[in-house]
Amino acid sequence: MFSKILVANRGEIAVRIMRACRELGVATVAVYSEADRGALHVQVADEAVFIGPAPALESYLNMERLVEAAHHTGAEAIHPGYGFLAENPEFVRLCEEAGLVFIGPDSKAMALVGDKIRARQVVEEVGVPIIPGMKKSFPNLEDYRQAAQEIGYPVMIKASAGGGGKGMRIVYQEEDLLPALEAGQREAKAAFGDEAVYLEKYLEEPRHVEFQVLADHEGNIVHLFERECSIQRRHQKIVEETPSLALDDDLRFRMGEAAKKVMQAVGYTNAGTVEFLLDKDKNFYFLEVNARLQVEHPVTELTTGIDLVHQQIRIAAGQRLSFSQEEINQRGHALECRIYAEDPAKNFLPSSGRIIYLREPVGPGIRHDGGVYAGFEVPIYYDPILAKLITWGETRDQACARMKKALEDYVILGIKTTIPFLREVVQHPAFLEGKISTHFIPRYFSEWRPRPPSPEGQRLALIGAALREMKQGRERKRPTQLMSAGQDFLSPWQTLGPWRLGRRS
Amino acid sequence: MNFEFMVDQKRIPVAIEKTSQGWEIDLGEAKVVVDAHWISENCVSLILEGKSYTLHVVPVDNGYLCYVQGELWSLGRPTQDLEYSQADQAGAVGDKLKVKAPMPGKVIKINVQEGEAVRENQTLAVVEAMKMENEIKAAQAGRVKKILVSVGELVDADRPLIELEEE
Structure with missing residues (x-):
């Protein structure tokens, strides 16, 4: 096992x-x-190592700087997470040359699956169906x-080098093709440092179904x-x-085997995901390999009981x-909602700024993977995901009911988030019936x-504000204030930092 | 004690007294008696007419943000808020000609030049924030009077980017 990992x-x-x-x-x-x-x-x-200015190109995408940081701190391995350099074969190669273990597939497999076009050829050769598109x-x-x-x-215009919607555009008519290509290339360049894009047939009404795979270095794959x-x-x-x-069960078995x-065909090791589109007639088509830990990996963890990051390491x-x-085995049902710093009332414009108050939901069957805290200034430079x-x-019904309640109990003030929107999505009749595409x-x-x-909300809000005003008045008379707004609800995880019981230096 | 809060540009008076029963609060229609227990600096548990509520009330620059039952309320202090809203309304007249950044971000493209005629909905500039490109469009047809920013510049929300003039 490693003794130190750079993330x-x-x-x-x-x-x-x-x-x-x-x-x-x-x-x-x-x-x-x-x-x-x-x-x-x-x-x-x-x-912690400082790696450069705010724009990702000069920091989180600066490969030499990251390798240097690993050497400097004596880390033996690098975990790339998702986004940034997670699927960049050049970075994997750089790690390999520097004697660092990249936690993911090797550079050869990464280059192959990262080249969505070559990947499609290989997949087609082993008899898994693909969507018609550019070679x-x-x-x-x-x-x-x-x-x-x-x-x-x-x-559909897609970035050769990555996913996450960056660089993606649907084009319905020829007039719109060139501007969409240019925008797609710019976004791809900014997000992945590679402007290559390709075209694919856009399927109507498909479902997006992906399979999580783990493969070790001895040829075992599940x-x-x-x-x-x-x-x-x-x-x-x-x-x-x-x-x-x-x-x-039959389709699940066939897709899992595919x-x-x-x-296996691309020589993949570590954790990865194979994405498929499933059409109305239950035909599935290979979409792409996501050569990384996915944002949505926790739903798999909750239903299989397997910690994917442990497995990766x-x-x-x-x-x-x-x-x-x-x-x-799969047990029960899990749902994930992504909490973004976007304003759903204003066409999902990014909403950066200071979080002045945060209360995360807790309770049976609830997991919260967060990256922010009250007092944190959400920067404009990076992906707007705050938490999951x-x-x-x-059952699915129970997971949905828990999600509804958890979203109601989730309070983030100071910036706009997608929580109010998600709350209605998970309560929509079509969603509850599972009629989704x-x-x-x-x-x-x-x-x-x-x-x-x-009106009820307004009445309560006014009562709350009046009470708070009275409290404020009382506290002004006290010599010291115990807490400021930003210090509310700090979890022990957050405040204790990385200390360990019985740790020796 | 008497307070006034601004809610949606309306002034709402609130009277609050401590009694032996708890807090007596007068919101205009009827008096209610509330049992309030502060759980933390900004979180209060209310028992009102036998029902239990949890409110999150956070002081902000000119008032409070209150989160209650999934709703977010902004309660302003009257004087400042009135000035603010008046300024806001005055600005609204010329707003369609002043093209502003809808959120903080970085200007990555300016598609027009000064003096150029533009259509309604024409993309004038592209501002990137959190890795997504956002096209900034003309709210009405006109002519580009002045470009106020340059490519690469970081802009705050509501920063004027481009000024248009009527044809």
Whole structure:
């Protein structure tokens, strides 16, 4: 096992990975940009290294600087999280050359799956169906026009180097193709440092179903069942769940086997995800491999009982999988909602700024993976994800009921978040019936407005403000104030920092 | 004690007295008696007409933010808020000609030049925040009078980017 791991990421995922490291007795190194000195991941790490200015290109995407930081601190391995350099084969190669273990697939597999076009060829060769689309990316924008005509509109523009909705556009007619390509390339360049994009046939009304796979270095490979991620806005997943209501045992078995076949064909090791689109007639098509820990990995953890980050670290350290496919079971149902710093009332504009108050929900079947705290200034430079709320239930209905309650109990003040929007998504009749597709949000929520406030709410709010005013008055007379607004509800995890019982220096 | 709060630009008086029963609060319609117990600096448990509520009340620059039963309320202090809202309304007249940044971010593209005629809904500039590009569009047709920012510049919310003039 490693003794020290550098986590080349920020926010909730860096915090979650460091938690796993601590559970395995591995020391952690955080890296941070100028905008993140106060970030939570810096506080929970054992060591922290400053890596550069706020823009990601000069910090979290600065490969040499990260390798240097690992050497400097004596870290033996780098966990990339998701986003940033998580799927960058050049970074994997750099780590390999520097004698660092990259926690993920090797550079060869990474290069193959990262090249979405070559990956599609390999997958097609082993007999897994793919969506019609371009076999390669072109240097010339004119060639895209021709390719789009061959595939047939509508077409989808996708970034060769990554996912997460960055660089993605749907184009319905030729006039819109060139501007969309340019915007897609700019976004791809900014997000992944690579502007290559390609076109793919856009399927109507599909479901997005992906399979989690684990593969060790001895050729053992298992899948940990599916995640349904059809609830998306702007091609970004916002609610995920497992199991998918669209699969029966037979389809689940066939898709699981196909996912393993894909990963074997590309020579994949460590944790990865095979994404499929499932059409109305239950035909599935390979979409892409996500060569990283996914944002939505917790729903798999809650239903299989397997900690994916532990597994990632164990596999990277050369350990073999300790369970077989037959030993993995799905139990109950799990949902995840992504909490973004976006204003749902204003067309989901990013909402950066200071969080002045935060209260996270707790209770049976509730997991909260957060990366922020009251008093934290959410920077404009990075992905707007603040946290993830995950609920588990014996049944889907119970998981949904728990999610509804947890979203009601979740208070973030100071910046706008997607919580009010999510609250209505998980209560929508079509969602509760499981009638979902990637068109769910455009169909039911394109005209969404925040609910008008209630007279009851106003009455209570006025009472609250009056009481607070009286309290303020009383406290002004006291010599000292015990707490300021920002210090409310600090969890022990956050305030204690990385101390350990019986730790020796 | 008597307070006034601004809610949606309306002034609402609130009278509050401590009695042996708890707090007696007069919101205009009827008096209510509330049993209040502060759980932490900004969180209060209320028992009102036998029902239990938890309120989060956080002081902000000119009033309070109150989160109750899934609703977020902003309760301003009257004087400042009146000035603010008047200024806001005055600004609204020329607003369509002054193109502002809807959120903090970085200007990554300016699509027009000074003197150029623009259509309604034409994309004038692109501002990036949190890795997403946001197209800034003209709220009405007109001519570009002045470009107030340059590519690469960081802008705050409501910062004027481009000034238009009527044709």
